[in-house]
Amino acid sequence: MTDLLPAAVLWDMDGTLVDTEPYWFESQVALVGSFGGTWTKADGDTLIGSGLWHSSRVLQQHGVDMSEDDIIDHLTTAVLERCAVHIPWRPGAKELLAELRAAGVPTALVTMSIRRMALFMVDAIEFDAFDAVVAGDDVEHAKPHPEAYLRGAELLGVDVADCVAVEDSVPGLASAVAAGAVALGVEHHAPLADDAGYVRRTTLVGTTLADLRELHAAGRRLREQRTTDS
Structure with missing residues (x-):
């Protein structure tokens, strides 16, 4: 059965490993407000899973008179200050x-x-916990582009098609699917679909290696069937 284990598991962070999305939102509200603007939950929801440089440009459009890099540095520092007090780990992730x-x-x-x-x-x-890290400032193209997941598999020396990716956002899942990984979507702040090329769950609580092994095996069977049909 060990031959059915995934070659690797690739993890998203914000919203999947740690529930930092509220921290990001609070920091965005404060930053936009400091320039006299208003930032709503609907505004914040549009950025879930997006690259930080894209998010910075959106914040500039809402009146933040700072460079993209300065916005990223400011928000990251604000979120890390909150995490230094309390890291909100997602249930079941560390297990x-x-x-x-x-x-x-x-x-x-x-x-x-x-x-x-x-x-x-x-x-x-x-x-x-991790053999490799791919961050937003390590890649040219942000999610939903597949570059980040392809890079993660490359750093581990494995075929991305033999990997399982764990994600919570639509852009992140699109990135993983486009890269060719088997994708597990753990729904949290953003709604996910049941027919978008990934498996959807509402929590990682109770999810085990056996579940990922079966998910990987099912993905492999699907690829083999597609090859046969073509």
């Missing part, structure tokens, strides 16, 4: 990570947050 590590399954963190934030989260985990 599944620990099981993967115990089984020797390689893992990579694939996030659109910048590297200093990604490494803060990695260092906060009480065990050696």
